[in-house]
Amino acid sequence: MLFFSYFKELVGKEVIVELKNDLAIKGILHSVDQYLNIKLENTQVVDDTKYPHMLSVKNCFIRGSVVRYVQLPPDGVDVDILHDATRREARGG
Amino acid sequence: MSWAGPDNFPATSLADNLDKKLLVILRDGRKIIGILRSFDQFANVVLEGALERITVGELYCDLPLGLYIIRGENVVLIGELDLEREELPSFMVRVSATEIKQAQKAEKDATELKGTMRKRMEFLDLD
Numbered sequence: 257m258l259f260f261s262y263f264k265e266l267v268g269k270e271v272i273v274e275l276k277n278d279l280a281i282k283g284i285l286h287s288v289d290q291y292l293n294i295k296l297e298n299t300q301v302v303d304d305t306k307y308p309h310m311l312s313v314k315n316c317f318i319r320g321s322v323v324r325y326v327q328l329p330p331d332g333v334d335v336d337i338l339h340d341a342t343r344r345e346a347r348g349g
Numbered sequence: 350m351s352w353a354g355p356d357n358f359p360a361t362s363l364a365d366n367l368d369k370k371l372l373v374i375l376r377d378g379r380k381i382i383g384i385l386r387s388f389d390q391f392a393n394v395v396l397e398g399a400l401e402r403i404t405v406g407e408l409y410c411d412l413p414l415g416l417y418i419i420r421g422e423n424v425v426l427i428g429e430l431d432l433e434r435e436e437l438p439s440f441m442v443r444v445s446a447t448e449i450k451q452a453q454k455a456e457k458d459a460t461e462l463k464g465t466m467r468k469r470m471e472f473l474d475l476d
Binding site: 275276277279281286287288289293294295299308309310311312313314315316317318319321322 | 360361363366372374376378380392402404421422424425426427428429430431434435436437438441
């Protein structure tokens with residue numbers, strides 16, 4: 257539940273989601289759920305010449321199971337709060 | 350997709366996309382376009398009037414499929430197609446099914462050839 261809560265804090269921020277099929281999509285995080293499925297808005301494919309079919313897609317739903325990385329803005333992390341939450345989760349879990 | 354439970358905000362639901370024309374990208378690289386009629390928590394979807402859009406370089410072709418149920422484990426991404434924008438860049442050319450299949454085979458042979466040549470070069474270990 258920790259990462260779910262963490263992503264909820266990032267809603268509204270711009271992220272780049274890199275998928276396991278090497279597709280990278282930049283967009284604003286609209287929502288996330290318990291499976292870490294992601295909904296992005298104002299999407300833009302990072303290498304759009306390679307993926308012409310995504311031209312008119314501006315909002316998308318990404319299944320959590322296909323995400324490789326989520327690149328965050330450098331000021332998106334409060335490392336201390338994250339550390340505390342991780343320790344609490346490790347203790348309780 | 351969370352139906353009920355304490356953490357409901359903001360829920361990731363495909364309900365907003367019902368009856369909309371969507372692009373579904375599958376794990377095997379296929380692109381299926383259709384109107385979303387149903388979905389569930391596993392991202393299983395039902396698409397009506399589905400077609401498979403095959404693109405090879407500048408060429409593309411749409412193969413009609415009809416009513417499709419896609420098992421959620423194969424889904425990579427579900428994108429909402431903005432009807433006011435062009436779905437494909439204007440330089441792309443529409444061709445027939447036989448032509449696109451030929452182009453696909455040519456592309457596959459080219460990548461295989463590149464692969465075997467690279468293996469041969471690696472074997473020689475030319476640095």
